[in-house]
Amino acid sequence: MTTEHKKAKTIAIDGPAAAGKSSVGLALAQRLAYLFFDTGVMYRAITLLALEQGISMEDEDALGILAETTTIDVQPPTGYNDGRYYTVLVDSRDSTWALRTPEVDANVSYVAAHPRVRLALTAQQRRIGQRGRVVMVGRDIGTVVMPDADVKFYLDASLEERARRRYNELVARGQSTDYEAILADLRERDRLDSTRAMAPLRRAADAIYVDTTGLSRDEVVEYLLGLLQAREEVSSS
Ligand code: DC
Numbered sequence: 001m002t003t004e005h006k007k008a009k010t011i012a013i014d015g016p017a018a019a020g021k022s023s024v025g026l027a028l029a030q031r032l033a034y035l036f037f038d039t040g041v042m043y044r045a046i047t048l049l050a051l052e053q054g055i056s057m058e059d060e061d062a063l064g065i066l067a068e069t070t071t072i073d074v075q076p077p078t079g080y081n082d083g084r085y086y087t088v089l090v091d092s093r094d095s096t097w098a099l100r101t102p103e104v105d106a107n108v109s110y111v112a113a114h115p116r117v118r119l120a121l122t123a124q125q126r127r128i129g130q131r132g133r134v135v136m137v138g139r140d141i142g143t144v145v146m147p148d149a150d151v152k153f154y155l156d157a158s159l160e161e162r163a164r165r166r167y168n169e170l171v172a173r174g175q176s177t178d179y180e181a182i183l184a185d186l187r188e189r190d191r192l193d194s195t196r197a198m199a200p201l202r203r204a205a206d207a208i209y210v211d212t213t214g215l216s217r218d219e220v221v222e223y224l225l226g227l228l229q230a231r232e233e234v235s236s237s
Helices: 020-030 040-055 058-071 102-112 115-129 142-147 159-173 178-197 219-237
Strands: 010-014 035-038 073-074 087-090 134-138 151-156 208-211
Touching: 010 020, 010 142, 010 178, 020 134, 020 219, 035 115, 035 178, 035 208, 040 058, 040 073, 040 087, 040 115, 058 115, 102 115, 102 178, 115 134, 115 142, 134 142, 151 219, 159 178, 208 219
Parallel strands: 010 134, 010 151, 035 134, 151 208
Antiparallel strands: 073 087
16 A cells, blocks of 8 residues: 555546536535636637627637637636626626526537637636646546546436426526427537537547436535545555
8 A cells, every 4th residue: 555645636527518517517626625617618708709799600710819819717606696606707897697698508619619719718728727626627628628637527418308407597597498499409509519620529538427317416426526536545555
């Protein structure tokens, strides 16, 4: 036995939309006292600005310039009691909930497909990841942003369960919504996210696949913590 502890310093969580990555990632980060970084907010921030400024979702150069010049800051949710996981400042403006509208949902996959946008945002994500003690959540964290992450999880759930979760989230926030529309939107985002040419959604070869269908957030978090613990014990024996 050695006494050396092999704690995972960088944890990547990837998976399709509404698989529970954010709620699980946040809870896991809190339990480990790590930074929680939901990289989807960066693509959402650029999408929000493009919608506000009337920039086409096809205009790679204009979107790339936005990604290269916008300051996106993610802070703890301190001071708010509205269910937010974090506060997102886009060029100093609190845009946390504006990033979650159906309009942003419907357009973000187009923005995220542009290589120039991805290059700019990936560079920022990597800088944050390299500091360690981070749970980073997205689509390409284990494959592109942090291919050397200590532990990689790939969270999945059936399309219907993901649509149900997203529906319940929106209802809980008092937004009017339609289950069939959410289902169709998720199906389309899955298609766009996994078929784009650059950094498509896919499971890294060394990622642990976790099917969360039928599991609560807390059950998933306990399961992941158990896997992390088991890994530590193996590495210190
Ligand atoms: O996780 P989310 O729903 O907030 O992500 C929004 C969009 O951003 C998603 O449709 C794909 C894209 N995304 C990405 O391409 N790469 C990431 N690392 C995170 C999100």
